[in-house]
Amino acid sequence: MQSSTELKLKLQQIHKKSYPAYKSLRGAYDFGKFQLSVDHVQGDPFASPSNVSVSVPLKATGFPEEYYHDRMARTALEDALLRRFYAEVSKISFQAKGSGKSGLVSVTRCGQEILERSAMEIDKGRVTVRFEVGFPANGRTINAFELEKILFRDLPPAVERTLYYRNWKPQKLREVYELSQDQKAVREELKQRNLTAFIADGSVLPRESGVSQKPMKDAVKFASPESCRITLQLPYYGEISGMGIPRGVTLIAGGGYHGKSTLLKALELGIYNHINDDGREFVITDDTAVKIRAEDGRSVRSLDLSLFIHDLPNGRDPSCFSTEDASGSTSQAAAVIEGAEAGCRTFLIDEDTSATNFLVRDEFMQRIVNPKKEPITPFLARVRELYEQAGISTVLVAGSSGAFFHMADLVIQMDAYRPEDVTTRVNQLLDCYPLPDFGADDFKLPDTDRCFQIKTPEGRGRNRESSRIKIRVQGTDGFSVGFEQVDLRYVEQLINTEQVASLAGILKNIVKNPGTASIHTIVKGAWDALEKDGFASFLGHDLVCGYAKPRIQDIYMMLDRYRG
Known part of the structure; x- marks a missing residue:
């Protein structure tokens, strides 16, 4: 020194x-x-x-x-x-x-x-x-x-x-500490009460603008429907009430511009704790929750999609499916299987960013296209089984198709940003709108442990050496490692470029040791090292600013999108 x-x-x-x-x-x-x-x-x-x-x-x-x-x-x-x-x-x-x-x-x-x-x-x-x-x-x-x-x-x-x-000012840091302990207590309550999420009364969900995550001024504050309201006793805040979303299948319905997607977005980001005065301090979601959406053009590697795809006309085997250019429906089916593989306990889905033919198929279409000629089993036919047999809950926003009403345990209608529990009213109408028989096979979630052959990215000159693999981070859109691009644009719960930088560093560490291993082995090795050594697990002793810790689910999703 x-x-x-x-x-x-x-x-x-x-x-x-x-x-x-x-x-x-x-x-x-x-x-x-x-x-x-x-x-x-x-x-x-x-x-x-x-x-x-x-x-x-x-x-x-x-x-x-x-x-x-x-x-x-x-x-x-x-x-x-x-x-x-x-x-x-x-x-x-x-x-x-x-x-x-x-x-x-x-x-x-x-x-x-x-x-x-x-x-x-x-x-x-x-x-x-x-x-x-x-x-x-x-x-x-x-x-x-x-x-x-x-x-x-x-x-x-x-x-x-x-x-x-x-x-x-002592009170300033005291508030930071107390909020962290109250948020921790809510997360523990989610597990004990078998809840997917909790949204406190008085929360401000709308944001200031599309480029600002600060709370909107004069926004309608959240107020739970009476039938969904629960009360928690927190160590410092004391008694707090709000809407508890139970595990199972929850449908968020309502007209356009009434706050459906705003509510879902708050739930997506509820995997993180928020600072004081954000408005979402007590919007707390199961921290394994994953947003599932269509991603046209993404790669899929050796994935068993037989839960959703069967009898492909070209004779390809859906139980070991690979493509460099997935369609919207195929990519969303892959995301469901990958999410289950990553230990996700909650799927968050918005109809607006989904492939319609993956979500649902109505009776009229069934009459025109015989189910035996349709290789896609819609998510609608699997959503209850995913919960009842695999323990994976779903929160889904729907504004055009009423088919999911048949599958929902809870139906919330958003009316001018105010939620209303309409489950009873919906149940009274179900017999008037029967669902067609999708002819789905028995439910069996793939339990195979996929193996990958990790290759060192191609480079030129000195960059061919694994120790000199170059990384370039492109905001939250993704990164390149060598000459391989990893597209993370649609991994919507990555909210910071520093998380992407960490994923790039983790991948660089993985590809330095090319070989064949299961995805669980690869991710567990990276995650255990991150938990034990922090950012030094991939940065070594050259610790610098500019990195933030991702979730284990983020590492799985990054690897699933790495074409190397």
């Missing part, structure tokens, strides 16, 4: 030298109240900024031990610290001048959801924040005095105000 004085001396020595001389700064320095580490130095002022980290002994920070005693509390505290640090460094970014990214100081900008992120970590008795700094230069000539301003004048107050409890 070097002293901060030695860092100052180094800066004086490299002032006005060519930019590569900045690499001599790599290492750790003692600043007294914190330790600063220069982890990676950018190649020039126009390249990606340098990676810097600051850490403080946990005991020195003064944060009460109960605020990080369990995983959910610790993640909530890390999230709060990261939001404060973002606000602090935003004030000092670009105060130092120079070419390109000179003077940039940036860290992860958090959304409404609370995620485990590499940018802020409480582990091994230390609090560590990782961020980026654009090391200043004039052209490609080092301006070390400007970097000295950042590291010695601007950064210490930001660290002091963020990482020391004495500089926080």
Whole structure:
């Protein structure tokens, strides 16, 4: 460990030298109240900024031990610290001048959801924040005095105000802790009460706009139908009431623009905890829930689709089905089987993003196209069996087809964003609208453990070596590994580019060791390593900001979309 004085001396020595001389700064320095580490130095002022980290002994920070005693509390505290640090460094970014990214100081900008992120970590008795700094230069000539301003004048107050409890309003962090424990209690209640989801009365589900996840002002607040209302006793909030969605088959119906998809979207994101004042703090969904939708053009590998597809006209075997260009119905059937394979206990489906011929087939169509000539068994014919025999619940939004009324345990009608339980009224009408016989075979969920031959992605020159596999992340749309593209556009519960970056890192780690293994073995190996070693499981010792933890279901879905 070097002293901060030695860092100052180094800066004086490299002032006005060519930019590569900045690499001599790599290492750790003692600043007294914190330790600063220069982890990676950018190649020039126009390249990606340098990676810097600051850490403080946990005991020195003064944060009460109960605020990080369990995983959910610790993640909530890390999230709060990261939001404060973002606000602090935003004030000092670009105060130092120079070419390109000179003077940039940036860290992860958090959304409404609370995620485990590499940018802020409480582990091994230390609090560590990782961020980026654009090391200043004039052209490609080092301006070390400007970097000295950042590291010695601007950064210490930001660290002091963020990482020391004495500089926080105690009530602020108390609220963060209490909310995390209340959310944890709701998740435990879901399991104990056999619920798929809980939506608290007073929740604000509509968002501000299509590009903002903040709550809409003056929106209609959620109020549970009386027949669905349950009351929970939370450790800090106390008594809270709201709609409990039981396990089974739930149908959300209603006219256009009345809030059906808004409700489903809130349930999709209920797999994550949300921050205070988001409006969805107590919209809590089974954390294994997966949104199922059509994905025209995706690849499918060695999947048993016989539950939904049979007697293909070209003689192909649906029990070991592969394609590079799946249709909407085939891709959605594949997503159901893959979701079950990934341990999903709840499917979330919106009619608007589904293949109609996969969801349902009406009696008139049955008369025109003989069931023996139709290779697709619709989801409608399997949805009850999926729950009763496989334990997988379904929450489905439907606005045009009433066929699912026959299968639903609970029917919620949305009327101007207000839910109404119409199950009894629906049941009285079912005899007037009988369902056709789909002639479906006996239900049998595939129990095979698919094996894959993982190949190292193709590259050119030095990139052919597995250690030099290049990754490029394209927001939440997906990423490329080598020359292989992984399309994640329709994995809608990935809400942050940092989750995608983590999936890319996990896949890079997998393809470094090509060979044949079952999908469960591959995913379990990656997940166990992630649980044990965190982001270091795929980043090694070069931990940097820019990564967020995905779910185990996300790893399965990423692998299912990897064409290599």
